[in-house]
Amino acid sequence: MALSTENLPQQIRDFKAALKAQAPDYKARFEDVTKAMEAEVERIKEAEKCGSAIPQFAYSDIAESGFSEAQKQQVQRAGCCIIRDTLPSDEVTAHNEKLSRYIVENGYYEHVPTVEDNYFSQLKSDKPQIFGIYWSPAQIWARQHPNMAKARRHLNHLWTWQDGGHTYFNPDLEASYADRLRRREPGDATLGLSPHVDSGSVERWIEPHYRKVYHDVFQGNWHDYQAFHGANRIEVEEFPSPAVCSVFRTFQGWVALTPQGKGDGTLQMVPSTSPCLICFCAPFKMMCRMRICVARHRGGH
Numbered sequence: 001m002a003l004s005t006e007n008l009p010q011q012i013r014d015f016k017a018a019l020k021a022q023a024p025d026y027k028a029r030f031e032d033v034t035k036a037m038e039a040e041v042e043r044i045k046e047a048e049k050c051g052s053a054i055p056q057f058a059y060s061d062i063a064e065s066g067f068s069e070a071q072k073q074q075v076q077r078a079g080c081c082i083i084r085d086t087l088p089s090d091e092v093t094a095h096n097e098k099l100s101r102y103i104v105e106n107g108y109y110e111h112v113p114t115v116e117d118n119y120f121s122q123l124k125s126d127k128p129q130i131f132g133i134y135w136s137p138a139q140i141w142a143r144q145h146p147n148m149a150k151a152r153r154h155l156n157h158l159w160t161w162q163d164g165g166h167t168y169f170n171p172d173l174e175a176s177y178a179d180r181l182r183r184r185e186p187g188d189a190t191l192g193l194s195p196h197v198d199s200g201s202v203e204r205w206i207e208p209h210y211r212k213v214y215h216d217v218f219q220g221n222w223h224d225y226q227a228f229h230g231a232n233r234i235e236v237e238e239f240p241s242p243a244v245c246s247v248f249r250t251f252q253g254w255v256a257l258t259p260q261g262k263g264d265g266t267l268q269m270v271p272s273t274s275p276c277l278i279c280f281c282a283p284f285k286m287m288c289r290m291r292i293c294v295a296r297h298r299g300g301h
Contacts, residue, residue: 012205029220036276053271059086066154079273086147095138096257133181142255143176156250160229168230209235217275227273
């Protein structure tokens with residue numbers, strides 16, 4: 001059934017009214033969520049004091065056997081992770097140098113964004129940071145590298161991809177997502193992306209399958225929500241948009257071709273899948289999205 005864009009505010013109001021009727025003790029449930037939110041924030045702060053709230057792994061530790069049970073729980077709680085040294089460093093350096101020359105020699109720093117670049121055309125930066133380059137040798141090499149395939153496969157297996165005789169997706173097969181190229185200038189303190197809202201937020205209220213995905217949250221039983229369960233996710237519909245990808249993606253990630261110290265990267269994460277903090281966010285979505293991220297910064301890891 002196609003989604004209707006007619007009077008969206010009223011559709012959302014009607015759904016909220018129905019939720020209120022189904023959970024008349026919503027005030028007590030909200031107080032429960034508030035306390036849980038405060039506790040989760042404190043947990044993240046304490047984890048940061050000890051190093052990082054985002055789990056970090058060496059590719060060599062997961063390459064052959066995947067994630068251990070303890071590592072799996074870490075990722076599923078945070079909803080994100082960093083996998084280091086996935087690609088061979090000497091090949092990374094060579095591809096990065098060629099990519100740097102290609103950008104300069106083809107005048108991309110002087111490029112005036114065209115209509116297809118409008119999604120990122122409002123960046124508050126003296127120089128472009130996100131380039132409409134999708135098929136450079138470096139990008140193709142990174143997307144198709146055997147190490148990347150292994151890493152994505154192990155990440156996909158963190159999900160409940162089949163249950164009760166139903167198979168939601170095949171964790172060993174996926175389509176690569178051709179994304180743009182990102183470069184940061186030395187000393188840049190910005191993230192390079194102006195504030196924006198990705199697609200899918202409205203659908204979570206009015207799309208029937210999204211309602212099933214977040215059923216426990218909507219009913220106030222947020223403790224029972226399983227962020228990494230694949231049920232209903234591949235059936236969801238979204239409003240058509242140039243920014244919408246209709247393929248179910250288990251994770252969304254960026255590949256760094258240069259060393260990055262703490263704070264040098266692009267993404268800022270809330271390292272929690274607890275619905276008390278991010279009720280309506282998928283753990284992340286990817287099958288498989290990669291933006292090649294080159295941080296021309298000081299040293300790091």
